[in-house]
Amino acid sequence: GQQLNQSPQSMFIQEGEDVSMNCTSSSIFNTWLWYKQDPGEGPVLLIALYKAGELTSNGRLTAQFGITRKDSFLNISASIPSDVGIYFCAGRGGATNKLIFGTGTLLAVQP
């Protein structure tokens, strides 16, 4: 099935550092979602974006819906150990309007 290109694939950072990850698609989306998945658990929705150019924050997390509607990024500021996990972007749009997931970014935070 179709997947979004998400980068980086993994990140190993020190506590307190800022993190940035992004997703790109060849298709236009009308919705971008960002999820966090802990090991052995289902994804949890972090931020939802519905308009091109929209910039939304959720605590230390900030995400933006790209102007071209083909990309989105997620920033995490001042990372803490509990930020560890896999972050997935997901886009929805096109004829099927189905949610398509990115390839994921594994984040490791060293105290």
Place this chain on the structure above:
Amino acid sequence: GAVVSQHPSWVICKSGTSVKIECRSLDFQATTMFWYRQFPKQSLMLMATSNEGSKATYEQGVEKDKFLINHASLTLSTLTVTSAHPEDSSFYICSARQDSSTEAFFGQGTRLTVV
């Protein structure tokens, strides 16, 4: 947020047997439920979409006779993996949404191991 619960959390079964996984929306009525499969270190891949009271819509490459989906009520959908084989071992995750104007909430997933 809304709660979606899957049962069991993990299951081990013998090759050739069938396994049923339940997905329940605990505090809302879900008109649509989705079933995903996630292999280790990979992303979530949509298997099928089920609307309450109607037949599920399967994604290309997903065998509907092998992965039976029932969505008989607004709070329960089941996925039955029939004649399971080791290659069916995976993490199966459901999500449920109240209506098309809301985002779906995910269950905690079910780890299936076929031996």
